[in-house]
Amino acid sequence: MWRRVASLSPLISHSKPSIHNQAASTFKIWESFTSQSETVTPSKAAPFITFVLGGPGSGKGTQCAKIVEAFGFTHVSAGDLLRREIASNSAYGAVILSTIREGKIVPSQVTVQLILKEMEASDNCKFLIDGFPRSEENRKAFEEVIGAEPDVVLFFDCPEQEMVKRVLNRNQGRVDDNIETIKKRLEVFDELNWPIVNYYTQRGKLHRINAVGTVDEIFEKVRPIFAALSK
Ligand SMILES: Nc1ncnc2c1ncn2[C@@H]1O[C@H](COP(=O)(O)OP(=O)(O)O)[C@@H](O)[C@H]1O
Numbered sequence: 106m107w108r109r110v111a112s113l114s115p116l117i118s119h120s121k122p123s124i125h126n127q128a129a130s131t132f133k134i135w136e137s138f139t140s141q142s143e144t145v146t147p148s149k150a151a152p153f154i155t156f157v158l159g160g161p162g163s164g165k166g167t168q169c170a171k172i173v174e175a176f177g178f179t180h181v182s183a184g185d186l187l188r189r190e191i192a193s194n195s196a197y198g199a200v201i202l203s204t205i206r207e208g209k210i211v212p213s214q215v216t217v218q219l220i221l222k223e224m225e226a227s228d229n230c231k232f233l234i235d236g237f238p239r240s241e242e243n244r245k246a247f248e249e250v251i252g253a254e255p256d257v258v259l260f261f262d263c264p265e266q267e268m269v270k271r272v273l274n275r276n277q278g279r280v281d282d283n284i285e286t287i288k289k290r291l292e293v294f295d296e297l298n299w300p301i302v303n304y305y306t307q308r309g310k311l312h313r314i315n316a317v318g319t320v321d322e323i324f325e326k327v328r329p330i331f332a333a334l335s336k
């Protein structure tokens with residue numbers, strides 16, 4: 106049940122830099138990521154992919170940790186990968202940092218290649234892609250490169266007031282956990298999230314979860330989704 110028909114590597118190595126946008130050419134990053142991905146060694150198993158959607162502070166990362174523990178997924182947080190790029194002093198770190206600080210979305214090409222590299226490096230075939238896609242453009246870019254859609258999409262639906270409260274109490278020293286950036290992130294979320302939710306609802310893949318309640322209460326709504334899949 107967890108397996109999929111195609112493995113990642115052929116899809117990555119056949120993928121071409123067909124997705125362009127102005128921001129990406131500003132980064133001038135596509136070529137370097139593409140050439141890196143073409144040298145990745147073949148993976149062992151086809152992936153089972155879950156996208157985890159939700160606004161800032163809706164509890165995506167917290168619930169992903171629970172899913173990892175209960176169902177053995179590999180957690181791939183797009184935000185963590187971008188923060189790792191910043192911390193590694195990569196050539197694009199400064200631009201990624203300012204994008205995150207402004208609450209905007211990093212160009213798809215950058216994020217997609219970071220995610221795919223992470224998936225390739227894993228022995229697992231079950232992935233939680235946390236905090237991605239954040240726009241229709243993200244979604245299309247990922248699906249174009251991987252050549253497939255996610256199997257399951259979780260959407261943690263949380264009122265704005267609750268998200269703001271959680272983010273301001275998160276206390277992880279993040280540059281975007283301040284009221285100015287949160288306001289911008291919520292605007293971006295409200296503008297870009299709903300087309301993705303609608304798209305996966307129409308495809309029968311979306312599980313909308315009310316994200317208000319204790320962590321355990323919410324996980325009890327998540328658990329049956331994966332329990333049913335592993336039967
Ligand atoms: N159900 C919950 N109730 C209250 N606080 C929560 C809940 N889930 C997560 N949190 C807290 O809210 C903050 C944001 O959670 P996080 O998982 O980082 O959200 P996201 O990844 O969606 O931004 C963290 O400090 C986390 O401990």
Ligand SMILES: O=c1ccn([C@@H]2O[C@H](COP(=O)(O)OP(=O)(O)O)[C@@H](O)[C@H]2O)c(=O)[nH]1
Pocket residue numbers: 159160161162165166183184185187204205206208209210211212216235236237238239243281290
């Ligand atoms: O696919 C992604 C994921 C994250 N981000 C950026 O990274 C920030 C933090 O993302 P993360 O998922 O860590 O935030 P969370 O929703 O968990 O608070 C976002 O606001 C964006 O600026 C992005 O551009 N693309």
Ligand SMILES: [Mg+2]
Pocket residue numbers: 165166182184236
């Ligand atoms: Mg998170």
